[in-house]
Amino acid sequence: MKRIKLCSADELDIVKTFECGQCFRWNADDRGVYHGVASGNYAELETKDGLVYITTDADESFWRDYFDLGTDYAEISSAFTGEYLETCRQFGCGIRILRQEPWEALCSFIISQCNNISRIKGIVEKLCRCFGDELKAGDVVCYGFPSAERLADLTPEELAPLRAGYRAEYIITAAKAVSDGSLDLEALKRMNCRDAVKELRKLKGIGEKVANCVVLFGLSHMEAFPVDVWMKRALKENFPEGFDPESLGAYAGLAQQYIFYYARSNGK
DNA sequence: GAACAGGCAACTC
DNA sequence: GAGTTGCCTGTT
Numbered sequence: 001m002k003r004i005k006l007c008s009a010d011e012l013d014i015v016k017t018f019e020c021g022q023c024f025r026w027n028a029d030d031r032g033v034y035h036g037v038a039s040g041n042y043a044e045l046e047t048k049d050g051l052v053y054i055t056t057d058a059d060e061s062f063w064r065d066y067f068d069l070g071t072d073y074a075e076i077s078s079a080f081t082g083e084y085l086e087t088c089r090q091f092g093c094g095i096r097i098l099r100q101e102p103w104e105a106l107c108s109f110i111i112s113q114c115n116n117i118s119r120i121k122g123i124v125e126k127l128c129r130c131f132g133d134e135l136k137a138g139d140v141v142c143y144g145f146p147s148a149e150r151l152a153d154l155t156p157e158e159l160a161p162l163r164a165g166y167r168a169e170y171i172i173t174a175a176k177a178v179s180d181g182s183l184d185l186e187a188l189k190r191m192n193c194r195d196a197v198k199e200l201r202k203l204k205g206i207g208e209k210v211a212n213c214v215v216l217f218g219l220s221h222m223e224a225f226p227v228d229v230w231m232k233r234a235l236k237e238n239f240p241e242g243f244d245p246e247s248l249g250a251y252a253g254l255a256q257q258y259i260f261y262y263a264r265s266n267g268k
Numbered sequence: 269g270a271a272c273a274g275g276c277a278a279c280t281c
Numbered sequence: 282g283a284g285t286t287g288c289c290t291g292t293t
Contacts, residue, residue: 021274113275119291120274165289170276207276228274264274 001042001138003055009047012067013094020095020261021117022217024108024124025145037128038066039101040144042137057137067096076251077258084238085255091265092258098217102185103178104145105218106200109210110170126162148178170205177203185219193221216253225252234263 006012014034018026026036033046041058054063064070073096077089107127112120124145131146131154152175159168177183183203188196193215200211212226225245227235235243245252 110275114273114288115275115290116273116292163290165291166276166287167289205276209275213274226274230274260274 001055001057003053004060006045006052006054006060006063006067007069009050009052010094011069011073012052012096014045014047014052016092016095016261017067017098020092020257021264022213022257023098023100024112024117024121025128027121035140035142037135037142037144038098040133040135042135042140042142066099068099069096073254077254079249079251080255080258085258088255088258088262092261095254095257095261097222097254097257099220100218101145102189102214102218103148106174106178106185106206106214107145107148107151107171109213109217110174110205111164111167112213113167113205113207113210115167123162123164130161148175151175152179167205170203173204174206188215189219189221193223196221197224216256222251222253223249225256227256228260230263231256231260234259 015028015032018028018034018036023036025038026034028034031046033044035044036042039062041056041062043054043056043058043063045052045054047053054060056063073093080086080089108120108124111123111127115123128143128145131150132143133146135142135144151171154172154175156168156172159171162168164171174183178185183199188199191199196215196219197208197211200206200214201208206214209226209228212224215221216224216226225248245256248255
């Protein structure tokens with residue numbers, strides 16, 4: 001593996017980005033180095049002297065895209081005005097909206113429903129170990145996210161060891177739809193956000209919240225605005241007269257992530 | 269043992 | 282259409 005200087009720590013705060021609830025396969029070791037897998041590529045990230053370094057076999061261009069480094073977040077978030085949004089933006093600065101694999105995002109956010117992060121991570125990890133391809137990067141052995149094709153033929157009984165509960169059925173339903181072509185995730189990327197959400201919601205077990213997470217984190221629709229119980233609470237407290245995400249424009253999803261991260265960290 | 273958790277579907281009025 | 286309930290599992 002090679003070690004590359006990726007970007008400045010201002011552009012990418014690895015702690016905030018990996019801990020803000022958008023992804024489930026990145027974990028820090030006791031030295032603060034994050035280890036993870038994306039699209040079958042293993043990487044380690046660390047911050048040193050204001051710079052982010054990445055150790056990986058994959059191309060730098062892959063990771064630049066994954067971390068959305070071509071987008072100027074300072075510029076696009078200047079549209080988030082008002083005291084509260086500015087506080088959230090400042091608090092969350094350095095968060096990147098990861099451009100995750102569509103299928104991985106769909107499957108992961110199905111698992112996320114009514115679940116806490118550590119349990120979600122545990123289930124996703126077991127899913128990869130049981131059904132994903134083994135990957136080798138240097139001395140490290142890890143597992144890729146299993147394809148929809150691989151999961152489509154499984155029975156709920158075969159997924160039972162994951163302890164995903166009633167979500168197992170939803171995973172299989174989604175895997176079948178993706179593998180038989182009735183749900184074309186790449187096509188959803190090219191659709192507008194609202195239609196993509198509508199398509200995803202046709203699947204059993206995919207509601208408004210999960211669909212919005214999938215389009216934001218897996219399909220790069222930055223205007224998506226997932227609202228869960230934390231967001232509901234935060235918006236109610238700070239915008240008692242109501243709040244319209246469309247007022248935030250094409251990058252509402254970034255604002256959502258700032259608000260969410262602030263709410264989760266402060267309880268407000 | 270009961271209540272609850274980053275949600276959804278099915279059912280009620 | 283707004284409100285209620287069961288659902289797997291794990292934690293408190």
